[in-house]
Amino acid sequence: MGHDDSRRLRFGVDTGGTFTDLIIEGLDDKLHLFKRPTTPDNPTRGLLDVIGFAAQELALSTERLLELGDVLVYGTTRATNAIVEHKTARTAFITTQGHKDMLLVREGGGRHEPMDYSQEYPDPYIPRSRSYEVAERIYADCHVVKDI
Numbered sequence: 001m002g003h004d005d006s007r008r009l010r011f012g013v014d015t016g017g018t019f020t021d022l023i024i025e026g027l028d029d030k031l032h033l034f035k036r037p038t039t040p041d042n043p044t045r046g047l048l049d050v051i052g053f054a055a056q057e058l059a060l061s062t063e064r065l066l067e068l069g070d071v072l073v074y075g076t077t078r079a080t081n082a083i084v085e086h087k088t089a090r091t092a093f094i095t096t097q098g099h100k101d102m103l104l105v106r107e108g109g110g111r112h113e114p115m116d117y118s119q120e121y122p123d124p125y126i127p128r129s130r131s132y133e134v135a136e137r138i139y140a141d142c143h144v145v146k147d148i
Contacts, residue, residue, distance in 0.1 A: 008070030013047055015076040020046040022054055026070075032058075043078065083125050093131040100131045 009026040015038055022034045034054040039046035048062075055065040082088045095102055103124040113119065137146040 009065075009068045011051075011069055011072040013050065013072065013074045015043045015046055015074075015078060017077060017081050020050045022050040024054060026068075027058070043076065047074070088125075091126055091130070093126040095131065095133060096137060097133040097135045100133050101128065103131065104128060 007026050009024055012023040012025075014021045017040075018038055019035045020038050020043075022036075024032045024034075032054070034050055034057065036046060036050040036053050039049065051065065052062045055062040058065065060068075093103060103126055135146060136144060138144055
């Protein structure tokens with residue numbers, strides 16, 4: 001596939017539980033999607049696999065494909081999957097004073113149908129017993145409003 005070298009490519013990669021997906025924009029007027037199996041033991045290998053596969057499909061070397069790139073955006077569901085599957089390290093929740101129950105206040109979150117009160121809420125990801133409050137308050141510009 002020919003490519004106009006004046007146009008830079010944009011890559012979008014998502015490492016999911018089953019597949020690592022790569023979308024390339026800029027080859028032509030279409031988006032090009034490539035999929036390879038996710039490599040849970042080494043997500044970097046999965047990323048390189050899908051890029052190598054795309055290069056092969058586009059009749060380019062991996063190096064050349066990457067040289068044509070301008071932006072690579074990477075996303076993953078690995079952390080979300082670990083939380084949902086309860087495969088995380090023992091974790092604590094540290095929050096601003098007055099917000100200790102933030103993980104317990106759900107207002108519909110965690111249900112497929114938020115207003116279906118016959119459905120139980122899932123357990124919080126971090127139990128209240130491992131939730132801790134700190135008195136310090138910090139504004140978005142990082143200056144401390146209230147010291148600990």
